[in-house]
Amino acid sequence: MMTLYTAATGNGAKPLLVLEELGLPYRLHLLDLARREQDSPAYRALHPGGRIPLLHDESNGLVLFESFAIVLYLCEKAARLWPIEPRARAQTLQWAAYVATNLEPRGLVLHRAQREGWTATIPRSFTEEYDRFLAVLDERLGNSPFLAGEFTVADLFAYPFARNLATRDPERYARLLHLQNWATDIGARAAVRAAYARLEPA
Numbered sequence: 594m595m596t597l598y599t600a601a602t603g604n605g606a607k608p609l610l611v612l613e614e615l616g617l618p619y620r621l622h623l624l625d626l627a628r629r630e631q632d633s634p635a636y637r638a639l640h641p642g643g644r645i646p647l648l649h650d651e652s653n654g655l656v657l658f659e660s661f662a663i664v665l666y667l668c669e670k671a672a673r674l675w676p677i678e679p680r681a682r683a684q685t686l687q688w689a690a691y692v693a694t695n696l697e698p699r700g701l702v703l704h705r706a707q708r709e710g711w712t713a714t715i716p717r718s719f720t721e722e723y724d725r726f727l728a729v730l731d732e733r734l735g736n737s738p739f740l741a742g743e744f745t746v747a748d749l750f751a752y753p754f755a756r757n758l759a760t761r762d763p764e765r766y767a768r769l770l771h772l773q774n775w776a777t778d779i780g781a782r783a784a785v786r787a788a789y790a791r792l793e794p795a
């Protein structure tokens with residue numbers, strides 16, 4: 594059995610989406626980040642940085658953090674969602690890395706600026722660069738139904754970013770029509786709906 598320690602955030606959703614899509618058995622341990630449950634000594638013993646998500650695989654004792662590492666581990670374990678064929682495998686990594694390294698950090702800066710009231714200090718060059726990165730993603734999804742050509746872990750890994758963009762930055766999201774169509778399709782998957790129902794119970 595595996596236990597996923599997580600919370601209702603973009604990174605926190607990623608392994609849950611993959612667990613549901615793969616149909617692997619797991620226990621869910623939701624942490625209340627606002628109450629700083631991630632700082633408890635018991636949790637810090639698992640993750641010294643006190644961050645979510647974290648996976649404990651009791652079958653082999655592995656304790657793993659970083660959402661990208663966790664989702665790839667799950668795909669390897671189930672031998673699904675991460676293609677074996679080298680070209681498709683590399684493209685899967687490419688698009689997941691594209692989102693994780695170019696889009697998510699910039700999106701987070703803009704979100705924090707909005708929440709904390711320092712949007713006016715962000716230079717135009719920053720948002721222009723962000724828009725260029727987003728345009729590449731949008732164009733890709735205009736040419737392919739899925740990021741790596743076929744449905745892979747890259748689509749599940751990237752979905753929480755698009756979902757957050759839709760609520761945090763609706764004007765920007767409204768300009769990205771292919772991203773919107775793709776996100777509607779991914780969000781309608783039974784596994785994705787099941788994951789969010791567990792993560793964000795009504």
Ligand SMILES: N[C@@H](CCC(=O)N[C@@H](CS)C(=O)NCC(=O)O)C(=O)O
Pocket residue numbers: 602603604605626631643644645646658659660661
């Ligand atoms: N790069 C890490 C990011 C982990 C991370 O920063 N998680 C945030 C939630 S998205 C967290 O645990 N925050 C807890 C805190 O701020 O104390 C990953 O992808 O797993």
